[in-house]
Amino acid sequence: MRRKLAAGNWKMNGLAASLKELAALAQAITADDQTGILICPPAPLLYRASEAAKGTGISIGAQDCHGDADGAYTGDISAAMIADTGATHVIVGHSERREAHHEDDAEVRGKARAAHACDLTAIICIGETEAEREAGNTLDILAGQLAGSCPDNATAANTVIAYEPIWAIGTGRVPTLEQIVEVHDHLRAKLIARFGDEGHAMRLLYGGSVKPDNAATIFKADNVDGALVGGASLKATDFAPIITALQAS
C-alpha cells in the first residue's frame, strides 16, 4: 500500500511568526504511519521550520532547487543547501516556476536529479492549461511532461508526482472526480510502463484548489495518494481537516 502524503506549499507567503502554524497543525491532527505530512515554506524559513517541526511528525520541504550542485547562480539555492537545513523534500517544476521562470521539462528533470543526489525526495509537478484541456490534449500533454520531467533514476522513495491542472490553481475551480480519475489512472499506467513496480508504488498527488470541503471527494480516486495544497495549507485550521480527510480515505 502506498503511504499517503498531504503536502502544503506556502508559496511566497509566511514570515517567522507563521511557524506557529506547525505546532497548531501538530495539535489539530492525530498523526498515523500511513500518512506523511509535509510543509514547504519559503526558503528563508526552511531551517527554522525544520527545527520547529522536530518531534511533530511533520516534514519540511523546499519549493525549488537549482539543477547544478553549486556555482555562480546568484539568488539560487542548491539541493545540498536545502538538505543542510534539515528539509527532506523539494518541489520541482511547479507551473508557477515553469511559467514565470521559463523552466522546461529538461530543466525540471535536472532539478529532480540534483535533489536525488542530495537524498531529497523530489515532488515533480505537471499540469495542463485550460486551452490544452479544451483542445482535448490533456492526457498527451501530461504524458509528455511526465516523460520529460522524470529522471530515469526515479523511485517510489525519491520521487512523488503532483498533477496540478493550471486552471485549477488558486481559482476555486476543481476538475470533476471523473476527470481526476482519468488523469491519475493514465499517469499510473505511464509510470508502471516505465518504472514497473516502482511506478506502481510512486505517490501521485492532486493539486489545485483543494479545500476542506472538497478533499474527501478528491481522495475517493484510487490513484490519488494525497494532495499538494496551496492556499489551504497556510492555516492549520484549514489544512488539518484536509489531512484528516486523507487519513480517512
Ligand SMILES: O=C[C@H](O)COP(=O)(O)O
Ligand atoms: O502547490 C500548490 C498548488 O499550486 C495549489 O494551490 P491552491 O491550493 O492554492 O490552488
